[in-house]
Amino acid sequence: MRRKLEKFVDPLPNIPLLKPDKKTKDGVHYEMTMEQFKRKIHRDLPATTLWGYNGQFPGPIIEANRDEPVHVTWLNQLPNKHLLPVDVSIHGLDQLPTVRTVVHLHGIETKADSDGHPEAWYTNNFQKTGPVFSRKTFTYPNHQRGSLLWYHDHAMGITRLNVYAGLAGMYILRDEQEKSLNLPTGDYEIPLMITDRSFNADGSLFYPSQPDDAAENLPNPSILPAFNGDTILVNGKAWPYLEVEPRKYRFRMLNASNTRSYQLQLDSNITFQQIGSDGGLLRKTVEIEKIGFQPAERIDVIIDFSKAAGQSIALKNDLGPDADPNDDTGDIMQFRVTKSLKNKDRSSLPQALSVIPSLKQNHIAGIRYLKLVGSADEFDRPLLLLDNKHWHDPITENPRLGTTEIWALTNTTNFSHPIHIHLVQFQVLEHQPFDLEQYNRDGKIIFTGPPVAPAANQRGWKDTIEVSAATITRVIAKFAPYSGEFVWHCHILEHEDYDMMRPYMVVDDSKTEDES
Ligand code: C2O
Ligand code: CU
Ligand code: CU
Numbered sequence: 001m002r003r004k005l006e007k008f009v010d011p012l013p014n015i016p017l018l019k020p021d022k023k024t025k026d027g028v029h030y031e032m033t034m035e036q037f038k039r040k041i042h043r044d045l046p047a048t049t050l051w052g053y054n055g056q057f058p059g060p061i062i063e064a065n066r067d068e069p070v071h072v073t074w075l076n077q078l079p080n081k082h083l084l085p086v087d088v089s090i091h092g093l094d095q096l097p098t099v100r101t102v103v104h105l106h107g108i109e110t111k112a113d114s115d116g117h118p119e120a121w122y123t124n125n126f127q128k129t130g131p132v133f134s135r136k137t138f139t140y141p142n143h144q145r146g147s148l149l150w151y152h153d154h155a156m157g158i159t160r161l162n163v164y165a166g167l168a169g170m171y172i173l174r175d176e177q178e179k180s181l182n183l184p185t186g187d188y189e190i191p192l193m194i195t196d197r198s199f200n201a202d203g204s205l206f207y208p209s210q211p212d213d214a215a216e217n218l219p220n221p222s223i224l225p226a227f228n229g230d231t232i233l234v235n236g237k238a239w240p241y242l243e244v245e246p247r248k249y250r251f252r253m254l255n256a257s258n259t260r261s262y263q264l265q266l267d268s269n270i271t272f273q274q275i276g277s278d279g280g281l282l283r284k285t286v287e288i289e290k291i292g293f294q295p296a297e298r299i300d301v302i303i304d305f306s307k308a309a310g311q312s313i314a315l316k317n318d319l320g321p322d323a324d325p326n327d328d329t330g331d332i333m334q335f336r337v338t339k340s341l342k343n344k345d346r347s348s349l350p351q352a353l354s355v356i357p358s359l360k361q362n363h364i365a366g367i368r369y370l371k372l373v374g375s376a377d378e379f380d381r382p383l384l385l386l387d388n389k390h391w392h393d394p395i396t397e398n399p400r401l402g403t404t405e406i407w408a409l410t411n412t413t414n415f416s417h418p419i420h421i422h423l424v425q426f427q428v429l430e431h432q433p434f435d436l437e438q439y440n441r442d443g444k445i446i447f448t449g450p451p452v453a454p455a456a457n458q459r460g461w462k463d464t465i466e467v468s469a470a471t472i473t474r475v476i477a478k479f480a481p482y483s484g485e486f487v488w489h490c491h492i493l494e495h496e497d498y499d500m501m502r503p504y505m506v507v508d509d510s511k512t513e514d515e516s
Contacts, residue, residue, distance in 0.1 A: 002045075002201040005231065007239040008314075008334040009043045015170065015191055015235055018060035027069030027139075030062060034101055034167060035077045041231075042238040046203030051083055051165035057236045058193045058256070059151065059169025064142050066175040072151075074103045075135040076124045083165045084207045086158065099123050101162060104154035105140055105171060106296060107147060107278060107425070107463050112484030114138035115422055118156040118501070143481070144425070145354075145461070146175035147280035148191070148252045148298045156391075160227070160258050160493035164207055166236075168193070168256045177354060178281060184250040184302065184347040190242070191252045194293075194332060196229030196260045225382060225494040226259045232317070234333045241334040246309040247345035250275075253299045258493040261416070261466070262293040262332070263318035270308060273349055276300030279425035279461020281354040286456045290318060294418035296464040296491040299457075302349050308337045356460060359427050359476045365403035372411045372419070372467060372490070372500070384413070384490065384500040397488070397504035399479040408474050411467045412439055417495065418464050419473075422486040423506065425461035426477035428454040436470035445472070464491050483508035 020028045037055040038047040053059030064070045078099045100123050104116030113120075116138065124134045149171040153162035170191050183189070198206040207227065231238050255262060266272070274286045278298050291299055305313070315332040323330060375383045389396065399405050406429065409419050414436065430451035438446050451474075458465070467473040489501030 002199055004328070005042050005044055005238055007328070007331055008241040010237045010240045012240040012242040012333065013235045013237055015058055015193070016056070016060050018054070018062050027071055028064070029071045029073075031073045031075060032059065033075045033077050036079055036083070039236065041197070041199070041203070041233065041236065045199060045238070048199065048203045048205060049083060050205070051078055051162070051167055053151075053167065053169050056169075057166035059167075061169065061191060062151075062171045064140065064171065064173045066142055066144070066146060066173060068142055070140045070142060071137055072103075072140070073135050073137040074101075076101050076122060077134070078124055080124070082161060084161045084205065086161060100155045100158060101153050101167065102136070102155050103138065103151050104422075105138070105149055105151045106420070107149035107298075108140050109144050109423060109481060110138070110140050111482045112486060114140065115486055116154045117485065118154050118159070118487060121155040142173055144173070145280040146173050146178040147276070147278065147461075148172055148254060148300065150254050150256065150296075150298070152256070157497055160497050161207065163256070163493055164197070164205065164227075164258055168195075170252075170254060172252070181350050181353065182346075182348040183275070184248050188248065188347065189250040189252065191254070192234050192333075193236075193254045193256050194262065195233045195256045196258075196329065197231050197233055198229040199231060225498050226492065227494055228260050228329070229257075230328060232329055232332050239331055239333060241336055243336045243338050244305050245339040245341050246306045246337050247341055248302055248304045248306065248347050248349060251301050251303060253293070253301065255293045255295050255297050257295050259295065260329070261295065261418070264291040264293050264299070264332070265289065265316045265318045266303070266313055267316050268308065268311065268313045270303060270305070270313065273302040273304070274299060274457045275302060275353055277457060277460040278463045282457065282460040283356050284353055285349065285351050288457060291457065292466065294416070294464060294466045294491070295493070296418060296420055303335075304349070305335065305337045306345065310337060312336050359404055359478060360429070362404035362478060364476070365400065365405055367406040367408060368397060369408045369410060370397070372409065372413055372417050374413045383498055384417075384495045386488070386490075386500055386502045389502060390499050391501055391503070395485070395503050395505045397502065398507050399504070401483045401506050401508040402478070402480045404476060404478045406474055406476050408472050409465075409467045410445065410472045411469055412436065414469045416466050416468050417490040417492065417500070418466050419488065420464040420491045421475075421477065421488040423482065424477040424479060425463050426465075426475040428458050428462055428465055429474040429476055430454065431468065432472045432474075433468075434470055434472065439470075479506045482506065483511065
């Protein structure tokens, strides 16, 4: 096996911004090419073959302004053979060229035909129906609040492998309200994409062929598909360090890992000042020592290094008291407060950040009770389902355009799932625990406690939320501004691919009437 990698030896890479191809009346146009390339992930590891956007991992950052549409042509120039072992998919897609891709911009409000529907995939030389083509142009209207979004692959049944190979990048949407707050900017606003990977001794990515091999080799074959890498990468480097000045910095963090969640902590007496979540700024700043960080979530924090000159501070992942001493994933990266202050820090850390109207004020059209369920396929392979339905079952979630609904996400498994709904930013109403043993005995939900309000840092706009084991998490969303077919799913990519994803339809009544 590969020898252990020394931590904090490579500087944190700065993710470059993507330059637009052109600007026209209808917005800003970009082109992004998915391709294979090699990159060094760590000083002592041979270069790794990766897939990425424009030959980069993470992909270049797209910076957008509110109300200025962005059009991206996503071009697939990947080889025809997958970088990773591809298993026989439960969707029978192994009959088709394996390198199918489609890009989803996570957190965006856009029309269904620009959302990157999992079945809207294409390859570099093949398409399910119609003529051969290898590119699609998607439009992002950006009529929403400033926030950190991210783009990643979403092709049916193969998302976990495509994203693991490197197909992920960040998209920063700016707005005037946020600009007026005088938060740290420029060199002092730093995006951090946190992921985990495992490597073979030759530097190549390691990923078990799933789920058949994994199920056979695991002590407990009923264990559910999951993948946790043994190496933590930030902006594509293993355990990097960043030299900082003794002042405030704003970090825009994204958990782009397949399965791994983190408990973020700093190993000093400095705390995080969390100012934003998935859908942008919170109402007010939340001082917080430890932040739970699920796949696909975004966390916007200010860290003030002004009293830490000369210190080295690690960003940690708290593994808890029972952690294996050989587990290296308790470290993420290191900040070295070694630079001298270039200019006086004139940025602010406001307490009041933004206005978020509560969706509870809206008329509520209905409540959907949706179960997260553990199951098995015809070969007894573990499978996770949403409300006991498979991907191809008829659509059951069909909110009417412009209406507000409550979705009661009921987790009947014994581990957490980060549930993501496309198109909307929702609000978390409450979490309520129930008795799982009782449920397993007779299917009855008996609550073991009252509903608990979401934590202070979960009270802003969210598009992904952790639903803990044996818990109902109630979220409220207004299904607008577009009708059409979108998806909702668990964002553990191994779950999403095995079959924890469902289509849903936002129904526009006025359209149906017109047509009939
Ligand atoms: Cu981040 Cu449906 O995805
Ligand atoms: Cu999404
Ligand atoms: Cu899950």
